[in-house]
Amino acid sequence: MSAVVNFAKGEGAYRVLSQADIIAEIAALPGVAGILGGKPSEWSIRDVADGYINAVFIIDGPDGGVCAKQGLPYVRYHGESWPLDETRAFYEASYMRRLEPVVGRLAPKLLHFDPVLQFIVMEKLSPHVVLRGALIEGRTFPKVASDIGRYIAAASFHTSDLGVPFERKFDDIALFSGNKSLLRISVDLIFTDPYVEVWRNRFVPELSAWAKAFREDTELKTAVAIRRNAFLSNRQALLHGDLHSGSVMVTEEDSRVIDGEFSTFGPIGFDLGAFVANLVINWYGQAGYARDEAERAAHRIWLLDQIAVLWNAFRAEFIRIWEANPDAGGDGYPAAHFADPAGRARLATIREQYVADIFEDLVAFAAIKIIRRILSYAQVADFLVIEDTQRRAEVQANALAFARAVLKDPARFRDFGAFLDAIPRFEGTPLDPALAR
Amino acid sequence: MSAVVNFAKGEGAYRVLSQADIIAEIAALPGVAGILGGKPSEWSIRDVADGYINAVFIIDGPDGGVCAKQGLPYVRYHGESWPLDETRAFYEASYMRRLEPVVGRLAPKLLHFDPVLQFIVMEKLSPHVVLRGALIEGRTFPKVASDIGRYIAAASFHTSDLGVPFERKFDDIALFSGNKSLLRISVDLIFTDPYVEVWRNRFVPELSAWAKAFREDTELKTAVAIRRNAFLSNRQALLHGDLHSGSVMVTEEDSRVIDGEFSTFGPIGFDLGAFVANLVINWYGQAGYARDEAERAAHRIWLLDQIAVLWNAFRAEFIRIWEANPDAGGDGYPAAHFADPAGRARLATIREQYVADIFEDLVAFAAIKIIRRILSYAQVADFLVIEDTQRRAEVQANALAFARAVLKDPARFRDFGAFLDAIPRFEGTPLDPALAR
Ligand SMILES: Nc1ncnc2c1ncn2[C@@H]1O[C@H](COP(=O)(O)OP(=O)(O)O)[C@@H](O)[C@H]1O
Ligand SMILES: Nc1ncnc2c1ncn2[C@@H]1O[C@H](COP(=O)(O)OP(=O)(O)O)[C@@H](O)[C@H]1O
Numbered sequence: 001m002s003a004v005v006n007f008a009k010g011e012g013a014y015r016v017l018s019q020a021d022i023i024a025e026i027a028a029l030p031g032v033a034g035i036l037g038g039k040p041s042e043w044s045i046r047d048v049a050d051g052y053i054n055a056v057f058i059i060d061g062p063d064g065g066v067c068a069k070q071g072l073p074y075v076r077y078h079g080e081s082w083p084l085d086e087t088r089a090f091y092e093a094s095y096m097r098r099l100e101p102v103v104g105r106l107a108p109k110l111l112h113f114d115p116v117l118q119f120i121v122m123e124k125l126s127p128h129v130v131l132r133g134a135l136i137e138g139r140t141f142p143k144v145a146s147d148i149g150r151y152i153a154a155a156s157f158h159t160s161d162l163g164v165p166f167e168r169k170f171d172d173i174a175l176f177s178g179n180k181s182l183l184r185i186s187v188d189l190i191f192t193d194p195y196v197e198v199w200r201n202r203f204v205p206e207l208s209a210w211a212k213a214f215r216e217d218t219e220l221k222t223a224v225a226i227r228r229n230a231f232l233s234n235r236q237a238l239l240h241g242d243l244h245s246g247s248v249m250v251t252e253e254d255s256r257v258i259d260g261e262f263s264t265f266g267p268i269g270f271d272l273g274a275f276v277a278n279l280v281i282n283w284y285g286q287a288g289y290a291r292d293e294a295e296r297a298a299h300r301i302w303l304l305d306q307i308a309v310l311w312n313a314f315r316a317e318f319i320r321i322w323e324a325n326p327d328a329g330g331d332g333y334p335a336a337h338f339a340d341p342a343g344r345a346r347l348a349t350i351r352e353q354y355v356a357d358i359f360e361d362l363v364a365f366a367a368i369k370i371i372r373r374i375l376s377y378a379q380v381a382d383f384l385v386i387e388d389t390q391r392r393a394e395v396q397a398n399a400l401a402f403a404r405a406v407l408k409d410p411a412r413f414r415d416f417g418a419f420l421d422a423i424p425r426f427e428g429t430p431l432d433p434a435l436a437r
Numbered sequence: 438m439s440a441v442v443n444f445a446k447g448e449g450a451y452r453v454l455s456q457a458d459i460i461a462e463i464a465a466l467p468g469v470a471g472i473l474g475g476k477p478s479e480w481s482i483r484d485v486a487d488g489y490i491n492a493v494f495i496i497d498g499p500d501g502g503v504c505a506k507q508g509l510p511y512v513r514y515h516g517e518s519w520p521l522d523e524t525r526a527f528y529e530a531s532y533m534r535r536l537e538p539v540v541g542r543l544a545p546k547l548l549h550f551d552p553v554l555q556f557i558v559m560e561k562l563s564p565h566v567v568l569r570g571a572l573i574e575g576r577t578f579p580k581v582a583s584d585i586g587r588y589i590a591a592a593s594f595h596t597s598d599l600g601v602p603f604e605r606k607f608d609d610i611a612l613f614s615g616n617k618s619l620l621r622i623s624v625d626l627i628f629t630d631p632y633v634e635v636w637r638n639r640f641v642p643e644l645s646a647w648a649k650a651f652r653e654d655t656e657l658k659t660a661v662a663i664r665r666n667a668f669l670s671n672r673q674a675l676l677h678g679d680l681h682s683g684s685v686m687v688t689e690e691d692s693r694v695i696d697g698e699f700s701t702f703g704p705i706g707f708d709l710g711a712f713v714a715n716l717v718i719n720w721y722g723q724a725g726y727a728r729d730e731a732e733r734a735a736h737r738i739w740l741l742d743q744i745a746v747l748w749n750a751f752r753a754e755f756i757r758i759w760e761a762n763p764d765a766g767g768d769g770y771p772a773a774h775f776a777d778p779a780g781r782a783r784l785a786t787i788r789e790q791y792v793a794d795i796f797e798d799l800v801a802f803a804a805i806k807i808i809r810r811i812l813s814y815a816q817v818a819d820f821l822v823i824e825d826t827q828r829r830a831e832v833q834a835n836a837l838a839f840a841r842a843v844l845k846d847p848a849r850f851r852d853f854g855a856f857l858d859a860i861p862r863f864e865g866t867p868l869d870p871a872l873a874r
Contacts, residue, residue: 161669166624169669170614177611180604187603187768196773218779222787229769232598232606233672331624332666336633342655350659 008087008178010115014073017117019045022057022068025119032111032121037063050130052077052378053084053261058124065126066111071118071261085181088261089118094175095260096122098238102158106151107257108249125256128249135245135282136382138291138299145306147255148248148275149313152240156268157321159238161332173235173265182262186241190368191228194375195221203375206393206431210400211375213433223407227364235265243271244369244380245278269361272314276362277369279303279310281382283423284399288386304420311362311416315355322351363413367403374400394431401429401436445524445615447552451510454554456482459494459505462556469548469558474500487567489514489815490521490698495561502561503548508698522618525698526555531612532697533559535675539595543588544694545686562693565686572682572719573819575728575736582743584692585685585712586750589677593705594758596675598769610672610702619699623678627805628665631812632658640812643830643868647837648812650870660844664801672702680708681806681817682715706798709751713799714806716744718819720860721836725823741857748799748853752792759788800850804840811837830868838873839863 017025026032027040036043038061048067049056055070071089075082093113100110108123131144157163159172193201195215203211214220240247241262249256283303286296326335338347373380374396386392402423406413413419429436454462463469464477473480475498485504486493492507508526512519530550537547549558568581594600596609630638632652640648651657677684678699686693720740723733763772775784810817811833823829839860843850850856866873 161666166620166669167617170617170620174611174614177607177614180607183603183607192771192774196771216777218775218777218783221774221780222783225770225774225787229598232603232768235670235672331669333662334629334633337629337658337662338655340653340655343658346655346659350662 007175008090008115010117012116014086014116014118016072017055017070017119019047019057022059022070022119025114025117026059026066026068026121029112029121032066033061035064035066035111036061049076054089060124065124067108067122067124069120069122084185086118088179088182089113089120090115091176091179091182091263092259092261093120095238095240095263098159098172099155099260102154103151103257106147106154106255125249125258128251128254128256130246131248131250131255132245132278132282132381134250135279135303136285136289136385138286138289138295140299140302141250141252141255143253144248144250144255145309146313148243148257149272149310149315150317151255151257152243152268152271152275153314153317153321155240156237156271157318157325158328159265160236160268160330162322162330163325163328165329166331169235172238176238176264179262179264182241183264186262186264187228187232189376189378190372191224191231193377194371195224200377201375202377202379203396204389204393206390207374207396207400209431210393210397210433214371214375214400214404217404219408220404223364223410224368227361227368230361231266231270231365234267236267237265239264239266239268239271240274241266241271243274245275245282246380248275267358267361267365269358269363270365272310272358272362273365273367274369275310276307276366277373278380278382279307280366280370280402280423281373281380281399284395284402284427285382285386287398287427288383288388288391288395300424304423307420308416311359315359318355318358319351359416360410360414363406363419364410367406370399370403390431394429397431397433397436398426398429401433402426405437444612445527445552447554449553451523451553451555453509454492454507454556456484456494459496459507459556462551462554463496463503463505463558466549466558469503470498472501472503472548473498486513491526497561502563504545504559504561506557506559508555521622523555525616525619526550526557527552528613528616528619528700529696529698530557532675532677532700535596535609536592536697539591540588540694543584543591543692562686562695565688565691565693567683568685568687568692569682569715569719569818571687572716572740573722573726573822575723575726575732577736577739578687578689578692580690581685581687581692582746583750585680585694586709586747586752587754588692588694589680589705589708589712590751590754590758592677593674593708594755594762595765596702597673597705597767599759599767600762600765602766603768606672609675613675613701616699616701619678620701623699623701624665624669626813626815627809628661628668630814631808632661637814638812639814639816640833641826641830643827644811644833644837646868647830647834647870651808651812651837651841654841656845657841660801660847661805664798664805667798668703668707668802671704673704674702676701676703676705676708677711678703678708680711682712682719683817685712704795704798704802706795706800707802709747709795709799710802710804711806712747713744713803714810715817715819716740716747717803717807717839717860718810718817718836721832721839721864722819722823724835724864725820725825725828725832737861741860744857745853748796752796755792755795756788796853797847797851800843800856801847804843807836807840827868831866834868834870834873835863835866838866838870842874 023040043061045057045059048058057068071086073086074080075084096110110122112121240260241264247259460477480498482494482496485495494505496503508523510523511517512521533547545560547559677697678701684696
């Protein structure tokens with residue numbers, strides 16, 4: 001009567017695949033080999049693992065390419081001294097499969113998953129680049145913010161009590177409840193570590209006073225605790241769980257969400273907040289990059305615009321899907337309860353309130369994610385590229401001061417205009433937190 | 438990579454057990470047979486299934502007795518035309534096993550579970566009686582309200598993000614997410630059916646105008662929808678899921694919770710609200726019983742007192758357990774975040790707020806459960822014993838009017854005194870809802 005059936009693990013012997021092994025694995029998959037074309041001896045393979053966690057390769061053949069990813073039994077970037085359940089690839093593949101019917105071409109296509117080797121083969125994205133790096137270079141992409149807004153709308157609606165009967169949702173919850181090793185990382189790195197002293201924390205020494213101030217701020221830790229509990233208990237919809245600008249690949253015309261290994265059920269605002277946090281981080285980071293002043297100013301205006309575009313795209317798409325699917329069978333608001341004119345009118349109000357609540361969550365989770373990327377483990381290139389650590393710390397202090405204000409005084413940020421307005425006001429925050437607002 | 442591993446079902450052939458089969462099953466279990474004593478030929482077995490759903494028997498031997506329960510592939514009371522997954526016995530047994538270490542003697546001891554036959558053997562409770570019947574007779578029990586308050590406190594704390602690391606909670610969630618057939622009954626009978634026309638609804642014709650008024654009350658259905666969504670999405674703790682007065686067996690000194698087959702993760706206020714609803718139902722029902730007026734008045738005062746006793750016992754015990762377990766490892770409020778004097782003081786406020794939020798849920802769920810027992814399927818003896826259906830309808834209209842006020846005007850019921858005060862004020866509600874407050 002044991003609860004813990006590890007269906008994430010296939011029966012057989014796991015082993016870490018070499019490049020030659022990967023070629024052999026793919027050669028044995030007719031569908032995938034067909035995409036590459038030619039013979040295995042004509043294929044090339046290269047390591048593209050710029051992520052922190054897994055082995056990732058691009059394999060090219062005469063006709064085309066694919067991307068292969070393997071979950072390792074440890075954190076790749078850190079090494080074998082940080083063990084990590086390799087079955088994370090199962091959750092990433094499950095996330096892609098679950099969402100493919102609803103997000104379509106907003107994610108790469110899953111071509112193959114092997115549960116013994118924890119080995120994923122997916123569509124190669126080309127000529128896509130990872131959004132984070134492009135933003136650091138000051139590049140802009142006209143469609144990405146609205147694409148991500150629509151992605152989150154579709155993914156969350158169709159996995160929530162609005163979009164599916166609870167039986168389907170409970171099956172999904174049972175599956176993703178197994179993704180514990182990765183969720184432990186989220187819980188620790190996002191919600192715990194920034195507010196305590198722990199070996200993994202990676203902030204620059206110039207930020208020590210800010211880190212100490214955060215560790216001693218009961219008000220702030222209380223605000224974080226509210227969201228931490230919501231993250232663990234509010235099973236609103238299936239989340240990506242790590243939707244930052246490093247999990248998005250783009251071209252001018254196309255945007256794709258990758259890397260769903262942190263997927264979990266939680267509050268919809270968490271994914272939105274993660275993406276917003278990374279736009280805000282890039283906004284603050286810009287001050288530390290050597291760049292023409294007018295260019296910088298233009299890029300920053302573009303960034304703030306994108307936050308608004310993301311939210312508006314999410315909001316419009318979420319409500320559109322809801323309205324377009326009155327018979328989705330979700331148990332949240334049964335159609336029969338709101339079928340008369342008063343009911344239909346009320347449902348419109350309910351929808352507005354539903355997205356307004358998501359907005360409140362977005363704002364708070366964005367702030368928490370900003371803090372986490374500055375004080376905790378796995379920092380972001382947007383700040384790391386600023387080599388002068390004093391300058392980096394100054395820029396980070398701005399972002400920290402903003403995030404703190406958002407968490408401690410949420411009433412000021414109920415309106416999106418106020419949220420965007422406030423971002424520039426925290427530039428020039430002193431490195432001594434006692435002197436900051 | 439299928440999510441749906443039915444670990445609730447053993448491998449083998451399920452069959453409905455006859456009384457002789459049950460004797461044979463038990464004879465093959467040395468531990469259980471030892472409790473009965475003597476030889477199987479000396480044992481007696483009798484059907485005690487006064488519940489709606491399962492086969493339940495008491496088996497007595499020379500030395501003692503046990504209770505045996507089997508999940509049938511249909512709803513016993515309704516017959517084979519209402520199929521129902523027999524694996525509900527697995528969830529009932531899992532619920533008992535999960536909680537035994539924390540609720541101890543507040544539940545009968547699980548002696549055996551067979552996943553092929555969906556067959557449970559548990560401690561026989563004797564001379565216990567089912568609380569509902571005893572309340573209808575006007576009997577009182579000094580300990581039951583505080584015992585149930587303490588039961589819910591222990592069960593919910595130790596399965597929440599306060600009492601266990603989320604990994605443990607996610608394992609529990611994965612397990613109980615499988616309990617879909619029973620949860621479908623909860624969702625439909627409690628949250629949907631009372632507000633629509635459906636074959637299962639069972640109210641007396643004299644209540645038709647009230648039922649119609651409820652079906653047409655958008656405000657009311659909106660208030661219900663908020664709790665319905667919380668019931669499905671807020672995975673606060675492991676719930677019994679059907680904790681009414683028919684799920685409690687008592688003596689003067691002892692109280693036991695039985696019948697956890699509806700167990701699911703949800704808001705703690707749901708279990709509290711279920712029990713409170715049934716005390717309120719009994720309070721209103723008393724007006725329909727032939728009884729000495731002074732006796733009735735005394736019993737009613739006792740009932741209102743018990744609601745307060747239940748809440749105070751829950752509240753005190755929940756906070757006591759929380760304070761006594763600073764290192765439980767729950768991820769909700771990490772000890773390291775609240776370790777200094779300000780943090781410890783804040784934690785006291787957080788605890789108060791936590792139980793205050795549970796109270797708000799309690800009140801709303803109690804109202805929803807009252808409505809459900811009057812308008813939907815599976816009505817309760819407290820009302821059914823009133824044979825004059827006109828009188829029954831009058832008494833039920835009182836309860837409906839009270840429940841409606843609670844749901845539509847929650848601000849009036851934030852304080853427990855106001856909640857108790859209001860109960861008698863709704864006596865004498867007219868059978869024409871248009872004339873009611
Ligand atoms: N489908 C793909 N097509 C092309 N490149 C990809 C694809 N998926 C990932 N990559 C590249 O591999 C890198 C690491 O992948 P990612 O999924 O982020 O790994 P990790 O889980 O280790 O963070 C990405 O930053 C990107 O450069
Ligand atoms: N452990 C027990 N000891 C004695 N009698 C019991 C025990 N458990 C159940 N019963 C009796 O059997 C009846 C039905 O059990 P219950 O668990 O409520 O079944 P159902 O799931 O069908 O509602 C109870 O009302 C009670 O009278």
